[in-house]
Amino acid sequence: MLLTYKYQISPNGASLAVTLIYAFCASIVALGWMTVVWLAPLSIFVLGVAWLTGMALSLFYFAFALARRIRRSPSLAHSDGAVSVAYLRLPINVNTLFFCTCLSMFPFALIGCALERTSTFPSGLTALLLALDAVTIVSASVISVIAVAVRLRSAYKPSKIHGGPILTFTPTYLEFHPLPSPTPIRIPWDQAPSITAIDYPTVRADVIQRAHIMTTACPAPTLIDITCLDWTQDQLQRTIGYFVCNPERRGILATAGGVDLVRALVSDNPALWPR
Secondary structure, three states, X not given: OOOOEEOOOOOOHHXXXXXXXXXXXXXXXXXXXXXXXXXXXXXXXXXXHHHHHHHHHHHHHHHHHHHHHHHHOOOEEEXXXXXXXXXXXXXXXXXXXXXXXXXXXXXXXXXXXXXXXXXXXXXXXXXXHHHHHHHHHHHHHXXXXXXXXXXXXXXXXXXXXXXXXXXXXXXXXXXXXXXXXXXOEEEEHHHOOEEEEEEOOEEOOEEOOEEEEEEOOXXXXXXXXOOOOOOOHHHHHHHHHHHXXXXXXXXXXXXXXXXXXXXXXXXXXXHHOOO
């Protein structure tokens, strides 16, 4: 997590269970650290408590938000005669929390060292504590510097991404709007777009999600960044393919019924799919 940001989340029960297990493990380790390591130098104790508590809180937030996403299903809306799909902010928020936790290590190390200086120790022990404090401050500084360097290279900071939908279905075209891009990419339905693959390349500090889209207008696939679109390739292709193969059904996208139709197509329950 210190070297790259990842945004791929599978909104299902298995992911939620794994996240809860990690969160509870981090909480247990934090409590164990406070119980067992209280005899260690105060700087190490404070730094460990801050790190483990930050990780546990971030994971519990992750689990809560993921459970809400699973319960509510994809965020769809009808506006301006089209069905829009909002991007999932959860991975961006979690990455921001992890960054803040890493960035806070240096001040917490200084706080621990300052608290330790309020006590008096024998001269021999004082020298050892000073050496351990130096190691603690250097370690915390390295973590903070790496976190800042990775953050500066990321293109998916909240201040650098748009606030609109990432995917829009209209009666005449399909529109993708990559988060860091100021302009969307429109593909008319009569070009018969189809998803041939989704890959996850690393671009600078981000592991992005990229769709390969074939159209009749170009012999080579168009590569479009769909990072934070929490749809699988099957869900995306099923929805796009339905409107490519059923042009008479595209008009419903201009009505409120388009939201229900798209939601049914995205569902993993075949009984809900339109005939």
